Amino acid sequence: MCIESFLRYIRYEKNYSSHTVLSYRNDLLQFEAYYVECKTEKFSPESVDLDLVRDWVVCLVEKGVSPRSVSRKVSTLRSFFKFLVKKGIISVTPIRNIQLPKMRKSLPAFLKEEEMDLLLDGIDFGNDFRGVRDRLIINMFYSTGIRLGELIGLKDADVDISMSVMKVTGKRNKQRIIPFGEELRIQIEQYRNTRDGNVGGECEFFFIKEDCKPLYPELVYRIVTRYLNMVSTLTKKSPHVLRHTFASAMLNNGAELNSVKELLGHESLASTEVYTHITFEELKQSYKQAHPRAEKKGGRYEN
Structure with a gap:
């Protein structure tokens, strides 16, 4: 009952996505099963202590669960027990001083500027409806930083070419305004003309299929992957x-x-700061490639 109450809370009061709620449900049911196995009794949040949580973490690690997944599961428990404290069901949370397995932080994958130039200026997308639409999809991701779900949910009325701005509905239904440049404005106008001339009728969503229905994630993934494969050797190729x-x-x-941060719709500056590591890596590579003594080893160096 407590778990279901918590899931309703994060879905309808916190506006978490259905996918996130499903992940929380799976984590909590997994912990509940561990509790029942260890204590041979019905799950009772009041009886959960720090030792049980630690034992569960050890069990997960021994089963080969990745550090990232373990961290997420503990985060789920932390949110759950904070909710129970807030509701007065328990007086103190058992989630404290948990030693988590260390995660190796990997930098986000990205394309180089010359790769994007080649893709947008050197690849023939075609002038039919699909070609014009697909080129705009690629450039809109690149020129605005919009998320996949935000792009799919974009309404036609949200895109204002007279002001060169679009209204985007992000996570937890938070809206933000994103400006765009002249190149994207021209492509948007071209797309609208092609769309309206080929599909016909009024469509609520900005990006559509030939049947006037909105796009879906798998289709956008296929479009992005297809074109990124033409210019990049990255292992991961996605809208993100x-x-x-x-x-x-x-x-x-x-x-x-x-x-x-504001353009991306991040709540925390920490989420944006990861990209400074990307730019620093680029800076280091540029230095190594350009400076004549960057790769020299040994020898005498005077102050």
Whole structure:
């Protein structure tokens, strides 16, 4: 009962996505099963202590669960027990001083500026409806940093070419305004003309299929992967990679971190700061490639 109450709370009061709620449910049911196995009694949140949580973490690690997944599961428990404290069901949370397995932080994958130039300027997308639409999808990800779900949910009325801005509905239904440049404005106008001439009728959503129905995630993934394969050798190719590419390009060309944060729709500056590591890696590589003594080893160096 407590678990279901918590799931309703995060779904309808916190506006978490159905996918996130499902992940929380799976984590909590897994912990509940561990509790029942260890204590041979019905799950009771009041009886959960720090030792049981630690034992569960050890069990997960021994089973080969990745550090990232373990961290997520503990985070789920932490949110669950904070909810129970808030509701007065328990007086104190048992989730404290948990030693988690260390995670190796990997930098977000992104495309280089010349790869994006080649893709957008050198690849023939075609002038039919699909070609015009697909080119705009790629450029909109790259030029605005929009998320996949935000792009799919974009309404036609949300895109204002007279002001060169679009209204985006992000996570937890939070809205933000994203400006765009002249190139994207021209492509948007071309797409609308092609769309309206080929599909006909009024469509609520900005990006559509030939039957006037909105796009779906798998289709956008296929579009992005197909074209990224033409210019990049990255292992991971996805809409989110283009979002990373947008952030990297902005910072590399002098944008302030807070500005990028607002454009991306991040709640915390810490989420945006990861991209500064990308730009620093690029800086190091540029230095090594350009400076004549960057790779020299040994020898005498005078002050």
